[in-house]
Amino acid sequence: MIGPALALARVKLVLELRRREVVFAMLLFVAATIVIVHFALRADAGAGERAAAGMLWAAIVFTAVLGLLRSFAAEAEAGALDALLLAPVDRASIWLGTALAQFGFLVAVEVVAVPVWWLLFFQEGGPDPVPLIAALVLADVGIALVGTLAAALALGARTRDVLLPVLVLPLVIPIVLAGVTATYAAFGEEGGGFGPIGPLGFLALYDLVFLALAWGTSEHLLGD
Amino acid sequence: MRALGRPSTTVPLILSLILVPLTVVLAFWWTGDDVDQGFSQKIFYLHVPVALASYAAFGYGAVCAALYLWRRDPEWDLRSYVGVHSGTIFGTLVLLTGPIWAKASWGVWWNWGDRQINVFLILFLYYCAYFMLRFSLDEGERRRSASAVYALLGVGLIPLSFLAVRIAETLIHPTVFTSSGAAMPDSFLVTFLVGLAGMLSLMALLMSVELRGKRAAARLVEYQRAARGEDA
Numbered sequence: 001m002i003g004p005a006l007a008l009a010r011v012k013l014v015l016e017l018r019r020r021e022v023v024f025a026m027l028l029f030v031a032a033t034i035v036i037v038h039f040a041l042r043a044d045a046g047a048g049e050r051a052a053a054g055m056l057w058a059a060i061v062f063t064a065v066l067g068l069l070r071s072f073a074a075e076a077e078a079g080a081l082d083a084l085l086l087a088p089v090d091r092a093s094i095w096l097g098t099a100l101a102q103f104g105f106l107v108a109v110e111v112v113a114v115p116v117w118w119l120l121f122f123q124e125g126g127p128d129p130v131p132l133i134a135a136l137v138l139a140d141v142g143i144a145l146v147g148t149l150a151a152a153l154a155l156g157a158r159t160r161d162v163l164l165p166v167l168v169l170p171l172v173i174p175i176v177l178a179g180v181t182a183t184y185a186a187f188g189e190e191g192g193g194f195g196p197i198g199p200l201g202f203l204a205l206y207d208l209v210f211l212a213l214a215w216g217t218s219e220h221l222l223g224d
Numbered sequence: 225m226r227a228l229g230r231p232s233t234t235v236p237l238i239l240s241l242i243l244v245p246l247t248v249v250l251a252f253w254w255t256g257d258d259v260d261q262g263f264s265q266k267i268f269y270l271h272v273p274v275a276l277a278s279y280a281a282f283g284y285g286a287v288c289a290a291l292y293l294w295r296r297d298p299e300w301d302l303r304s305y306v307g308v309h310s311g312t313i314f315g316t317l318v319l320l321t322g323p324i325w326a327k328a329s330w331g332v333w334w335n336w337g338d339r340q341i342n343v344f345l346i347l348f349l350y351y352c353a354y355f356m357l358r359f360s361l362d363e364g365e366r367r368r369s370a371s372a373v374y375a376l377l378g379v380g381l382i383p384l385s386f387l388a389v390r391i392a393e394t395l396i397h398p399t400v401f402t403s404s405g406a407a408m409p410d411s412f413l414v415t416f417l418v419g420l421a422g423m424l425s426l427m428a429l430l431m432s433v434e435l436r437g438k439r440a441a442a443r444l445v446e447y448q449r450a451a452r453g454e455d456a
Binding site for chain 2: 149153154156157158159160162163166167169170171173174177178194202205206209210213217220221
C-alpha cells in the first residue's frame, strides 16, 4: 500500500523535474497573487502583520488549487489512468501517491515563496519561524490530502477545471483559519480560540480526520 | 430499488398543514414579546427550526451516502441527493432569515465574529458544490459514488468548522439551549417545539415528494431504454 504510493509519487516528481510544467506555474501564480492581494489591501499604507499573514495564506490556498488542476493530468491525457486502475494496487495507493506528489509541489513552492514574502514584508523582525513552518507543513498535508481527494472525485467531470476550485475551497476554509491563527501566534499575538490543542493541534487533527475519511472512501474514488 | 418502500407523503402533509400554521398562531398570539429583543424575536420560531431541519437533511443525506457506498443500491443515492437538495433549499432560507433577525437584533446584516452563522455559511458553500459535482458527471455508478463520497466528507467538515471558526470576543448569538436546560419561558419553548416539528414534517414532505419524482424519472428512463430494445 505504501510502496505503490511512493512509487507513484516518485514518477510524478520525476515527470515534473523533466517537464517543469506545474511548479514553475505555481511559483509565478503565488507571486502574482501576493502582489495582487497586497495592492488590493493597500498593504503599503500600513496594513501590518495581519495583512501579511492573510496574504500568505490566501496565496498558498489558491496556488495549491492551481497545482491540483494538474494532479491527474498526466494520467488522464495518455489514458494511463485506465492502466493504473487495472494494476493490482489499491485505489488508496493511487490517491495517496498523488497526494504525496502534491505535497512535494507545495513544499517546493513554499521554499521559494515564503522567504520572498518574508523579505517583502519584514525588513526587520518578522514572525517566529518555527511555528510558522510547522503550520505550513501541517497545512500542506491537509491541502494535499483533501485537494487530491476532490481532484479524484472531479476526474471525468465535464466541467472539471471550474469544478475543482469550487469543491476544494470550502473544504480548506478551516485550514486557512487555523493557519492564519498560527501565524498570528508566531507574531507573538495572544488568543486564537482553538482551545487546548491550539491552531497547530487543530491542523494535525484536520489532517487525521480527512486522512481517515479519505482512506475509508478511497475504494470508491477514481471511477471504475 | 422498490425494496425500501414508498415514503409516505400523507402523514407529513397532514402534520405540516396543522403544525406550520399553528406555529404562526402560537408565535403571534400566544407567546409574549421577548423582554430583551421585543417583537423581532418572533423570527426565532422560523429561523431556528429551519436551520435545524436543514442540518437534519444534510445529516440524512450523509447517512444515505454511507449506506449507498455500503449497499450499492441506487435508491440510497437518490435519497442522499434528496437530503442534500432539501438541506440546501432550507439552508437558503436560513441565510435569508438569519440576516433579517441579525439586523433587527444586532444592528448588522452579518456578523463575522459569530460562530454559528459562519459555520453554516461554510457548510452551505460546501453543499452547493455538491450539485456542480453531481451534474457534471455522467449518470451512472461513477456519479453515484463520487456524490456519496462528497456528501460524506461534509461529516468531517461540520465539527472541524465548529472548532475552527473562532469564538468571537463577543458572544452575541443567542444561546438558548444550555446544559442547564432551555433558557426561556414554557410558552416560548412549546411554540419553538411546535415550529421544529412543523419544519421537520415539511422537510419530510418535500423530500418524499421529490423522491417520488426522481424515482418516476428513473423508471421512465428504464422504460424508454426497454422500448428502444436496449439492456438496462
